[in-house]
Amino acid sequence: MVSMRKNSTAFCVYSSIGHKTWIRGTSWCSQRRGESPARNGPAASGAARATRVALRSIQAAAQAQIDYGSVPDVLKEILRRKEEEVARLKAEVAQAGAQHPLQRRLEAAADGKLPQSRQFSKAIRKPKGSISVIAEIKRRSPSAGLIAEIPDVRQLSDLYYKGGAAAISVLTDAAFDGTIEDLGTVVKHQQKFRGKFPGPCPVLRKDFIIDEIQVAEAAEHGAAAVLLIVAALGETGLRKLLDAVHLHGLEALVEIHDEEELEIAKAAGAEIIGTNARDLRTFQVDLERCFQLIERYPPQVVAVAESGIKDAMDAWRLRDAGYSSILVGETLIRAAMGSKFASNAYQSSFNEAYGMLKAFTSKGSTKFGPLSSTRIFGKGEGAKESLGYLEM
């Protein structure tokens, strides 16, 4: 909770955990005041709380219609916490030595013993004129707060598979209420589609990767790919981690947000590049960025558009602009989990997300505008009949 009070010269924003932020015109500063009561779970560290506070400040700024240009850098807060997490994981592995599965994996990777998988890029690459969906499992969004609890990630991953998602992205970071166990659960559950067509969805670890140990952890839990964020890594960091990703037999979705970052990704030899429409420093979304940056993509790269995709019209416009794939989180989660009128926990609400996935990948034309929007797909009784699913 954030409460706001106004005095004669400035707004004062109080977060429920003792942070105070003064907003004067468009400039503001944040101040931490002691520690808040501990919470259980992975999000309980002081740094995780600091991230939440920075994020709440952004939400407060949105309510107060404040210039986002001056908000604190959320990405930096998250990366500070990541460094702590990585240090903890490394200490744990060092202590256990050769017994630890990650230690064994690190050694096998160093010896060049791990086979290279192309599952992820194979699944999401599409010829011109069609588009694939990487459907995301995300409980919380920094800009929107809680999206949905998602008590059972297996059920949601079934829906994504049945709706025709090419791959699944699992947020494993604490600020998004995700865990590495969520990823392992989804990977295992998807194995039930082995031998079917299509086979199990390859799974992307969506996190803030800054060290090889996190890549090893992703591989250990069965991920096919990891996200590497250029804004977090810079050129040297990106090159180093791309090498690590390949040594561990995985692929990388390299995320960029502007031309400079795209140049870095290209020069480092990234094979899958995602333009994130959301600025990770401020969490503002501008889908137009995706349309501008695709012009500068090299032709052989798998092009992914990430964030802020709301309906089939967005998907089709991105497809027509040349994207191979779209990464969609919030829109699908709300459609899947959001219905108050669901007769049971999943039934009717799941139809809407299922219909959306079908609509995103259908050959709809942008010319027919809102008439062809997702809203007429996947809603109500008729949806099931008109969008019957053929199992082969």
Ligand SMILES: O=P(O)(O)OC[C@@H](O)[C@@H](O)c1c[nH]c2ccccc12
């Ligand atoms: O929920 P959305 O707006 O559809 O966005 C999904 C995905 O692009 C977003 O979760 C994301 C893209 N890059 C990230 C990096 C870290 C955390 C999250 C992300």
